[in-house]
Amino acid sequence: MPTSKTRSGIATRRRGKLAVLAAATIVSLYYCFQLITPFLPAVVWGVTIAILTRPLVMRLGRSIRQEGRRALIGVFIVGMLIYAPIVSIGYVVTRELTNSAAEWSQSTSLETSLQNLEQHPQLGPAYRQLSENVNLENELRQLVEQIRNIAVRLLSGSLYVVAQSLLTLFLLFFLYRDGARALTAVRQWLPLSNAETNDYFNRVDDTVHATVLGTFVCAALQGLLGGVMFGLLGLPAPVLWGTVMGLLSVIPYAGSFVVWAPVSLGLALTGDWGKAIILATWGTIAIGLIDNLVYPTLVGKRLRQHTFISLVAVIGGVAVFGTTGLVLGPLVMATTFFLLDLWRRRTSHGTAAEDSA
Numbered sequence: 001m002p003t004s005k006t007r008s009g010i011a012t013r014r015r016g017k018l019a020v021l022a023a024a025t026i027v028s029l030y031y032c033f034q035l036i037t038p039f040l041p042a043v044v045w046g047v048t049i050a051i052l053t054r055p056l057v058m059r060l061g062r063s064i065r066q067e068g069r070r071a072l073i074g075v076f077i078v079g080m081l082i083y084a085p086i087v088s089i090g091y092v093v094t095r096e097l098t099n100s101a102a103e104w105s106q107s108t109s110l111e112t113s114l115q116n117l118e119q120h121p122q123l124g125p126a127y128r129q130l131s132e133n134v135n136l137e138n139e140l141r142q143l144v145e146q147i148r149n150i151a152v153r154l155l156s157g158s159l160y161v162v163a164q165s166l167l168t169l170f171l172l173f174f175l176y177r178d179g180a181r182a183l184t185a186v187r188q189w190l191p192l193s194n195a196e197t198n199d200y201f202n203r204v205d206d207t208v209h210a211t212v213l214g215t216f217v218c219a220a221l222q223g224l225l226g227g228v229m230f231g232l233l234g235l236p237a238p239v240l241w242g243t244v245m246g247l248l249s250v251i252p253y254a255g256s257f258v259v260w261a262p263v264s265l266g267l268a269l270t271g272d273w274g275k276a277i278i279l280a281t282w283g284t285i286a287i288g289l290i291d292n293l294v295y296p297t298l299v300g301k302r303l304r305q306h307t308f309i310s311l312v313a314v315i316g317g318v319a320v321f322g323t324t325g326l327v328l329g330p331l332v333m334a335t336t337f338f339l340l341d342l343w344r345r346r347t348s349h350g351t352a353a354e355d356s357a
Helices: 004-008 013-052 054-063 067-105 107-119 124-133 136-156 158-189 194-232 238-250 257-269 273-299 307-346
Strands: none
Touching: 013 054, 013 158, 013 194, 013 307, 054 067, 054 158, 067 158, 067 238, 158 194, 194 238, 194 257, 194 273, 194 307, 238 257, 257 273
16 A cells, blocks of 8 residues: 555656656647648648638538538639639739849840930939949849749749648648537637637637738739739739739738839829829729728728737738748737736636636
């Protein structure tokens, strides 16, 4: 029979086994995370799309009872509505980027543009003064070469993007088919009460909707409107610049005006006042309507974070996770604030945190 001292001692066989089990679990989780890391973009985008398209799957469930067939149809619809336009736009953007770089790399085209700039009545003096200190032609050639290298990297990285997209659709099929069982398993593993779990799921859902619908959809609309106007005015590479305007609109406090405002100013300086006024008016109205009408309609009261925190979450997320950080950054920030709020609520009345679980 073990003595009382043995049972209450620090180093017991049972506690040793528990420590080994905990260490083995931590090590296993760490290596599992390392295994998942290469597929993190597919996992994040798959879960994000599943959350956003949940009403679609529920509607399909009313008419299609067979889970596998319903999931397959849902994946096909997502592929047609999301991936097909992205692939098409990506192809056109890469082609326009390559063509623009090739055109500017020609010495005659670049020299002609610089000569026209030097002879401009307003910009000529500034150009000549700048040329005394900077070899502008050489700098522009280096910039064109960098743009060409970016286009080559985009083309070379297309295989990786295709692989991640296929993995996303593959995961999406199982999320559609087994989503309810997956949520039940997550609920069982989370160290939260049922009410706290529901609160956390609601915050994740709100963050995804606010980030993707509020940010991406509005950015896509701004890029579309900007690209269309570039095309109507006969400006070069409208799809490329429309995409750039859309990407800039994702970043808080940036926006499509970073592109269309300098272009409008350039048109005015070259004497093309009609196109300059049209572009400036269109850009101002388009951004005003989307930011003031479309964004509040899509987001509503879902966004629970301060604007500055959202800025840090987006930019920091991209810096840490790449493009996946556009979604993962706000999710990490939302989870952190949820946990801090959880500790505050559990200990607000002077009770131990585990007693409130």
